[in-house]
Amino acid sequence: MSALGRVLIVGGGIAGMSTAIRLAHHGVTADLVDLDPNWRVLGAGLSITGPTLRAFKQLGIIDEVREAGFFSPTVKMFAQDGEPLAEVQNPQLEPGIPAAGGILRPTLHRILADRTRAIGGDIRLGLNIESLTEDGQVNVRFSDGSERSYDLVIGADGSMSRVRQLLFPGAPTPTFTGQGCWRALAERPAEVTCAEIYFGDEVKAGVNPCSPTHMYLFITSAMPGNPRIDPVGGLDQLSDMMAPFRGTIAKVRAGLSSESSFNYRPLEALLLPRPWSRGKVGLIGDAAHATTPHLASGAGLAVEDGLVLADEMTAAPSVEEGWTRFEARRWNRCRLVVETSLKIGAIELAHGPQQGIAALMGMASQALAQPI
Secondary structure, eight states, X not given: OOOOOOEEEEOOSHHHHHHHHHHHHTTOOOEEEESOTTOOOOOXXXXXXXXXXXXXXXHTOHHHHHHHSEEOSEEEEEETTSOEEEEEEOOOOSTTSOSOEEEEHHHHHHHHHHHHHHTTOOEEESOOEEEEEESSSXXXXXXXXXXXXXXXXXXXXXXXXHHHHHHSTTOOOOEEEXXXXXXXXXXXXXXXXXXXXXXXXXXXXXXXXXXXXEEEEEEEEEOTTOOOOOTTHHHHHHHHHHTTOOHHHHHHHHTOOTTOOEEEEEEEEOOOOSOOEETTEEEOTHHHHOOOGGGSOHXXXXXXXXXXXXXHHHHSSSHHHHHHHHXXXXXXXXXXXXXHHHHHHHHHHXXXXXXXXXXXXXXXXXXXXXOO
8 A cells, every 4th residue: 555645647648647556546536527527538549569568467457448349450551542562460469469450449448538537546537736736745726616625636638738838838848740640430331440541642541440340541641830620621631642542442431421431630849848747746657758659659658657657656766856767767768759750750741661660660569569
């Protein structure tokens, strides 16, 4: 049983919920606040790599994830015209977990939220924080005017973190990379049993099964000037980008209609220089290291952050030492993902050789397979 006192987690996303669940494993129940009064998550599907599945196992949710998602070790690669190029087999990192797969983002959110509610912490929604002051404890004023004091405050509030703004005024914010990512859900044909990636002349497209019945489409494209995408006209733009493709991408395009839901987000990245903490307050997840989806590792890093932070905080002689240990374990791994993802994106923007991308992905895959 840990002697760690009152803990506040700001942000109810993957990083925040993972931290709350792992702290409960050590006997610590945290308060959690989230800005969204409905505690929703946006998005379609999420690719899951072996390291992320390993983290889910350590967090204790692997059975729920396996039941809800779709898993295969295979990735098939195609040219724009549907001609097969290669087939890659992802290795299984540990017995009892799949090699790779996908899951619906709302489904993963539900699994984590159900577990977070079950551990009994005080969850307050529709709240942000207004101020932080430290005088032995961290005094927090919330957006509803209430105040509470904590021994540890964890900023897990995403790439536009309010905690980061308060903790490090003037700190860098996420930077647009020049690319955008489009996603849409579609029913999964029986013949689509693994992830498929299509390399086009201008964009990269693919599908990944993310439930027993559905798959998600993803397209990564150059977006000069970071334009705003209209929710109505954006569907036509998505369809136009899919037009040169054959194979499964063409089938998904044929099924698009005015009822189809899609989402678009500009790809932004941030690697906050160390330190990520000051006193008893610190940052995890996208608040410290927002990445692009090129290595499918953003969610995995968030879960790993929660595992490592909870373990170090409950073992360290002080909160400040816990933050120091956390950063020491996480810095190189998070930097690898952010910087390698940016390099891959830069090659794609320059229409560089696929061999360079494959080499970077192979290097990163070997490194991320190592224990956290």
